Amino acid sequence: MPQYLNTYYFIYYLLMITFSVLITLLSIPSILHVARTRHLYDDVGHFRKQHDHGIPRLGGVAIFVSFTITLLLFSIIDKNIPISYLLTASIILFIMGLKDDLSGVNPSTKFLIQFIVATILVILGDIRFTSMYGVFGVYAIPYITSAILSILFIILIINAFNLIDGIDGLAGTTCIIVNGAFTILFTHMKHYEMAAVSLTIAGAVLGFLRYNLTPAKIFMGDAGSLLIGLISAIMAIRFIELNKFTGTTTPAVISAPAVAFAILIVPIFDTLRVFTLRVLYRKSPFSADRNHIHHRILRLGYTHLQTTFILGGINILLIVIVLVFAPLGNLTLMILILASSMLFNWAITFFLRTKEREKLSVRNLFV
DSSP states (O other), X not given: OOHHHHHHHHHHHHHHHHHHHHHHHHHHHHHHHHHHHHTOOOOTTSTTOOOSSOOOOOHHHHHHHHHHHHHHHTTOOXXXXXXXXXXXXXHHHHHHHHHHHHTOOOHHHHHHHHXXXXXXXXXXXXXXXXXXXXXXXXXXXXXXXXHHHHHHXXXXXXXXXXXHTTSTTHHHHHHHHHHHHHHHHHHHTTOHHHHHHHHHHHHHHHHHHHHHSSSOSOOOHHHHHHHHHHHHHHHHHHHHHHTOOOSSOOOSSTTHHHHHHHHTHHHHHHHHHHHHHHXXXXXOTTOXXXXXXXXXXXXXXXXXXXXXXXXXXXXXXXXXXXXXXXXXXXXHHHHHHHHHXXXXXXXXXXXXXXXXXXXXXXXXXXX
């Protein structure tokens, strides 16, 4: 690439992240003022809450405004990412999330809206998986299968980010790691407009973290967590699709599905784990509890900030490992990622049992 283009994109990215961070930073004080004036606080009486005083849940407003304005201001146009459908889906999901933050939304309504949003992106925007990329030896898949898998994946990631938004800074930090990784990878692939979308949401959330890290002054709420889940899901699908093997080209990033899995492992593993346990204990998979991985680390005595750094560090470590060992192939790497996550969870269980029983014993590994 000519040097002048490198300079152009550097300035372009610098302006985008500066604008997105500043818009969030400048918006939140006004949002806090309105929330205090109108007494729009989090429900501190709920058993899942980690705070003993009311905190506004309207940080998602600042994130959404920053993300939308920056994208429109810098006129992101790329045939690989239909911005009109992306913004349409984002607006619909944001409105539903904001209503949930202010007055609540029925779970069935939430899933219906998420299904509609995912369908818009998959059917109209054609943002979908077109292959299994060699996982289990399967490559091309029919359109109907492709659409169903893509819709389910988008809904999974949206809810996964919503579920990890349980302690100060975790969802925001995870979003920055996820979309920061996609920004770097898309830039390496020379898909600069795709990188710009990831960078914009990361910048919007970076500004938000100034007020969300312990002690939190504001939460992102469903309006924020659902939005960052949506954008992260879209970026993952496009990243995998743009690195598909074809008869004439070799992808810039090999084992892309495994790389995307490593990037999204924190929200995915936590969601699959809690859903599986709830079903095994004959509870609704959507029932609320305090058995998420971040709650378990807190019970070991770590603070919100320490827990966020632990999970963020594990996330980054797995991304690096998968990129280094990418030639091993998707299936092998996905098994490695899943096994590492289960081992980490097993270690937490061991230390929790040791703490509760006040005795270090091999028995704590099993019962």
